[in-house]
Amino acid sequence: MRFIGVKEIKNIAVGAALLGAGGGGNAYVGTLMAISAVRKHGPIKLLDPDELADDAFCVCSSHIGAPAVSAEKFPNGNELITSFKKMQAVLGKHVDATFPIEIGGMNSMLPMVVAAKANIPLVDVDAMGRAFPEIQMSTFVLAGHPITPIVMADERGNTTLLDTIDAYWAEKLGRAITVKMGASAFMTSTPLTGLDLKRDGVKHSLSFCEQIGDLITNINKFASLAEGLEKLLTLTHGYQLLKAKVVDIQHTTKDGFNYGTVKLNGLDHDSGRVGTIDFQNENIIFKVDDQVRTTAPDLISLVDGDTLVPITNEELSYGKRVYVLGLPCDAKWRTPEGIKLVGPRYFKYNVDYVPLEELISMKGGI
Template sequence: MYQLTEHDLGDIAIGAALLGTGGGGDPALGRLIAREALRRHGPVTVVTPEELAPDSLVLPVATMGAPTAANEKLPSLEPVEELIRAFADAAGRRPTHLMPIEIGGIAALIPIAIAAQLGLPLVDADMMGRAFPELQMVIPSLAGVSATPMVLADEFANTVVLRSDDNAHTERLARAVCVAMGAAALIALYPVDAEQVLAHTIAGSLSRAADLGALVRNASRDHQDAAAAVAERIEGTVVFEGKVIDLQRRTEGGFTFVRTLLEGTGPSLGRTAEIESQNEHLLIRTADATLATTPDLIIIVDAASGLAVTTEALRYGVRTRVIAAPCDPRYRTEGALAVVGPRAFGYDEDFVSIVDRVKERVA
């Protein structure tokens, strides 16, 4: 158990941008929101999953919608009271703890702000260990945990409560409500007890984000190779180094694909690579080989600073290094790959873990 203060936010934001694998929205905005809330309401108590009492009720909270919308219509945190009240009405009790649902991007910071506002403790864990675009893609969902009762609240404190047995259907309903709420809503979903937290979440996510942030900050201060340090810490590999030379987009079968072409530099000189992204980066390949695919983490960092480059910030001329790192093992099962593997996002590829790809290359 520790007290999280505004001094912890910078590192968490840097780490969450990395773990967001291009998606998850702008952690810089999340950092400002969390800082303001911590200044107004004081520090937040953070507990590990092991410290949870058996009768705890942990409620993940987040914002849902387009980063473009959140960056323009800055949220109000006033409706969180109503969000929790609507949840308690539906679930029969109030949550004892809050938690991030994903550790990527703004989603890592918003729960800190909400916890400060409500005076509730936060669990150092999340449900993905990265970011994914849809709510049925979390690890508890793969284990059969229901996303509902799920509550959405807008800035007017209008609330909508969803109940469904099918998390993919909940995602579709929630998306429609979210757009009606101006493409930016506060959400609470996947209520879990202490046992479920231990079984189905990724423990230590907030600490991991903070750790990665400190690593990048220190590497850049000491003129060390930040990208290599990040790759090592998350047991990943720098799979490509290059400069963005083209961005293409296409829509096909309901998916909007963004393809980034990299011209190799340094160790990748003479080769080109393409990265496929939807919200997150999902696949990287060269002319002869696929280098990594979802659900492994594909992280594009600025070659000089080691800071993450989000999908929205990808532009011509940005010099990058691309890190691939293994996802949580629970994402590698056949059932999980049907939801978060390459085919689930429209790529006709089998998933091969980055761990095995590296072994193959060495062998």
């Protein structure tokens, strides 16, 4: 157990932007909310999942909707604690701790807001080890846990209680409500015990984000950017897939999601290569010269070509120079059940999932 404050929050935000694989919501907005809560209520107690009592009662706090909308439609600051308190009232239980549903952008920050305001611990665990676009894409769903009841809230003060027959219906109905709330809403969901978190979550993901963020924030301590990039890839067990310039972005918001394609022209040793990334909030498939190089559930992340600061899809702009990185997903997603839930065929791509490392080996390295 330790306490985290402003410095740790900033580092976690940077790491979460990388593991968000292009999505996860606007990290900047979430960071401001978390920092404001800590400055008002004091540091947050961060618990190792193994420190939780087996019978501890935990819920997660998160954002649902299109990330690009969340960058413009700012919350009023009360949505999270409103939905949290209503969840306690609905279940008639005191919540002992909270945790992030995913590691990515805003959704890594929002449980910190609730932890500070409700004076409860934050658990160093999440349900994805990255960010995914749909709420049933959870290691807890893989393990058979329900994610309902869900309490949703918007900035106007509206709240909605969802209690569905399964996680897929929670996604369908929750997404429809989100669209009516303006394509951006907040929710409390996934009631679990401490034993559930320890057994079925992705452990130490917040600490991992903090390590990544600390490295990137202090990139100038390395002799060169190339050395810093090498250290980052070593830490994340990742690969540099392309050095490129953004030359086109097609982007639309539909049914509560951001959809789009990013086109990249290779630079330096990658000159002459053409890369494309398709995304649904998060980056789903990456091709170079029409050859698949990475797909979900492995991570496809972009970092600034001069600073290595992660770039989310709503922050991309024409002419931006980037590195495309591929990072391996948590082992839970590489099971047959995990691939069925979040692999490329779920997203309507007619390709089979092949682990990042095998794709690179098959193509003779980068």
